[in-house]
Amino acid sequence: MAYQQEKPGGEIAKDQREFVEVCRRTGDVVVVDQQVDWDLELGAISRHATEMDGPAVVFNNIKDYPGQSMFANPISTWRRAAITLGLPAHARIPEIYAEYIRRDSNPVGPTLVKDAACRDVIMKGDRVDLTQLATPLIHEGDGGRYLGTWCIVVSKDPDSGWVNWGTYRFMIHNKQYLSGWPFAPSHFGNLLRQKYLTQNKPMPVAIVMGADQSSHLAATSTTRPGRDEASLAGGLAGRSIEIAKCLDSDLTFPACAEVALEGEILPDKIAMEGPYGEYPGYRSGEMGAGILMKVNTVAHRKNPMLSMDCTGYKDCSSTVTALGGGIGVQRALERAGLPVTGVYIPSEGAVHLFIVGVQKGKGGRETTVKVLDALTRNRTYATKILVVEDDVDIFNLGEVLHAWATRCHSGRGIFIKHVEGSAQQLTPCYDQEERERRAGAAAAFDVTWPPSWDLSDIPIKATFQAMYPENLKKKVLDNWKNYGF
Numbered sequence: 001m002a003y004q005q006e007k008p009g010g011e012i013a014k015d016q017r018e019f020v021e022v023c024r025r026t027g028d029v030v031v032v033d034q035q036v037d038w039d040l041e042l043g044a045i046s047r048h049a050t051e052m053d054g055p056a057v058v059f060n061n062i063k064d065y066p067g068q069s070m071f072a073n074p075i076s077t078w079r080r081a082a083i084t085l086g087l088p089a090h091a092r093i094p095e096i097y098a099e100y101i102r103r104d105s106n107p108v109g110p111t112l113v114k115d116a117a118c119r120d121v122i123m124k125g126d127r128v129d130l131t132q133l134a135t136p137l138i139h140e141g142d143g144g145r146y147l148g149t150w151c152i153v154v155s156k157d158p159d160s161g162w163v164n165w166g167t168y169r170f171m172i173h174n175k176q177y178l179s180g181w182p183f184a185p186s187h188f189g190n191l192l193r194q195k196y197l198t199q200n201k202p203m204p205v206a207i208v209m210g211a212d213q214s215s216h217l218a219a220t221s222t223t224r225p226g227r228d229e230a231s232l233a234g235g236l237a238g239r240s241i242e243i244a245k246c247l248d249s250d251l252t253f254p255a256c257a258e259v260a261l262e263g264e265i266l267p268d269k270i271a272m273e274g275p276y277g278e279y280p281g282y283r284s285g286e287m288g289a290g291i292l293m294k295v296n297t298v299a300h301r302k303n304p305m306l307s308m309d310c311t312g313y314k315d316c317s318s319t320v321t322a323l324g325g326g327i328g329v330q331r332a333l334e335r336a337g338l339p340v341t342g343v344y345i346p347s348e349g350a351v352h353l354f355i356v357g358v359q360k361g362k363g364g365r366e367t368t369v370k371v372l373d374a375l376t377r378n379r380t381y382a383t384k385i386l387v388v389e390d391d392v393d394i395f396n397l398g399e400v401l402h403a404w405a406t407r408c409h410s411g412r413g414i415f416i417k418h419v420e421g422s423a424q425q426l427t428p429c430y431d432q433e434e435r436e437r438r439a440g441a442a443a444a445f446d447v448t449w450p451p452s453w454d455l456s457d458i459p460i461k462a463t464f465q466a467m468y469p470e471n472l473k474k475k476v477l478d479n480w481k482n483y484g485f
C-alpha cells in the first residue's frame, strides 16, 4: 500500500477512533475485515507489519469475539509518532523530537468530566469475566494472553495524591484476576512497594485501553515522579484532556478510553506471570512470580475497540521510548551539567543503545565517563552508549556507525561500568544469576576527537560537505540537473 503525502491537517485526534481515521487518510493503518484467530494469528500479522515499518492494523473480525475490534501497534513507526503530534506523517525524526520537546514544555491541565465513554457495558464482582474481552495470545511461548500492552495503568500516591499513568504489561490469570510485572524502579513499582506492600494495604488500580494517543504517549514517557502525566498528555495534544473518575475509586483516567478495568493489587498474593516476547526483541524470562490484580469492575463501550502493542523487535515500546525516553535522558544529562546536544535511542537498538551528542571539542574521556555514570545511576537500561560530537547527525545511523568505527579508539576509548541492583533484568545477554541480583554492565564508547588535539590534528572528513570550497559546492548543486542527474 502506498503512503499518501497528505498532511494530517495539523489536527490531533481526540480519541482512538479519530486517530484511526487520520491514519486511514495517510495510509498508516490497514483495516482487516477477514476473520482472524486471536490465538497467534492476530499477533503474527501485527508482528510482520511492524517489522516492515508498515501500517498499524485494526482487526474488525476476531474469532469468538463478534462486535469487538483490536487496534494493534498504534505508535510503532515514526510516521505515526508524527501524526500523534499533529505533524505531517513524513516529518523527519529531528522534527518529531523538536515538536515533542515544544509540547512537553507546555503542559495543559486535565478537565474532570462526569461521563466516561466506556460505561455502555458494566460487569461487576462475580460477573467479571476477563475472557470476554478479545485478548490475543500474542506470541508463541507467551505465558498467557496479554490484555494490557498498549494500556494506561493508573495508580496513586496515597500521601501526596499524585496520580501516576504508566504502561505496564498485564496477563490474564483467570476470569477475575490479572498478573503483572512492573519493573522495580518504575513509578508504579515504587508506589506499590513503598506505599502499599509495606503497609500490607491493597493498591487501587485501573487499567484502560483504547484512549487518545496523546494520553498513551504520556503514559509511556520517562518523567520524574510527581509529574502529572495527564497534564503532559494535554501538552502533547495542545488541549486539556478530559478525565473521568473510576466507579470504585477516585483514580482518574482519559474519559475517551474504550475499556476500563478497575480493581486492586493484593499485597499478600503473587501469581505466575510470563514469559513474554519483550521489547528487547526476545522472549524474556521464564514464568515467574508477578503481582496479582483482582478486577472488581469491567466497563467498556458497546462495540469496544481494544488496543495492543505487538511487543518485540521494533515495537511501539521501543519507538515511543526513543522519543519520550530520549528526551528524558537528555534532560537528565543537562541537569548533570553535561554539554549534551541531543540523545537518540534508535528503535533498532531496543532501548539498549543510546547515542548521545555533545558539543564539538567538549567530548573526550572525561565527558564520556560522566555520561556513563549518569546513565547507570538509577535504572541501567543502556548497555551501549555512544558519545559523538555534534558534527555527526545522531539520527542518521549510517553516520553514527561511520563515526563509531573510525573515531573510537579501541584501546583507550571504551569505558565499562559494572552495576549492582539497577540493571534491567530483561537485558538478553545477562545470565540468570546476574538477573537475580539485578547486576549488569554498560559500556560507553568515546566517539569524539580528544579535546587536547589541535584543530589541525583533526582529520577532515572525505565527504562532499567537508572537502570542497563553498563556491564550488554551490556551483555543483546549482548545476546538478544540468549535469544530467
Ligand SMILES: Cc1cc2nc3c(=O)[nH]c(=O)nc-3n(C[C@H](O)[C@H](O)[C@H](O)COP(=O)(O)O)c2cc1C
Residues within 6 Å of the ligand: 149, 150, 151, 164, 165, 166, 167, 168, 169, 170, 181, 182, 183, 184, 185, 186, 187, 188, 219, 220, 221, 222, 223, 309, 311, 316, 317, 318, 320
Ligand atoms: C507496550 C509497553 C509495555 C511496557 N511494559 C512494561 C512493564 O511490564 N513493566 C514496566 O515496568 N515497564 C513497562 N513499559 C515501560 C514503561 O511504560 C515506561 O518505563 C514508562 O516510563 C513507565 O511510566 P512511569 O515512569 O510512570 O513508571 C512498557 C512500555 C510499553 C510501551
Ligand SMILES: [Mn+2]
Residues within 6 Å of the ligand: 164, 165, 166, 187, 223, 224, 225, 229
Ligand atoms: Mn509516572
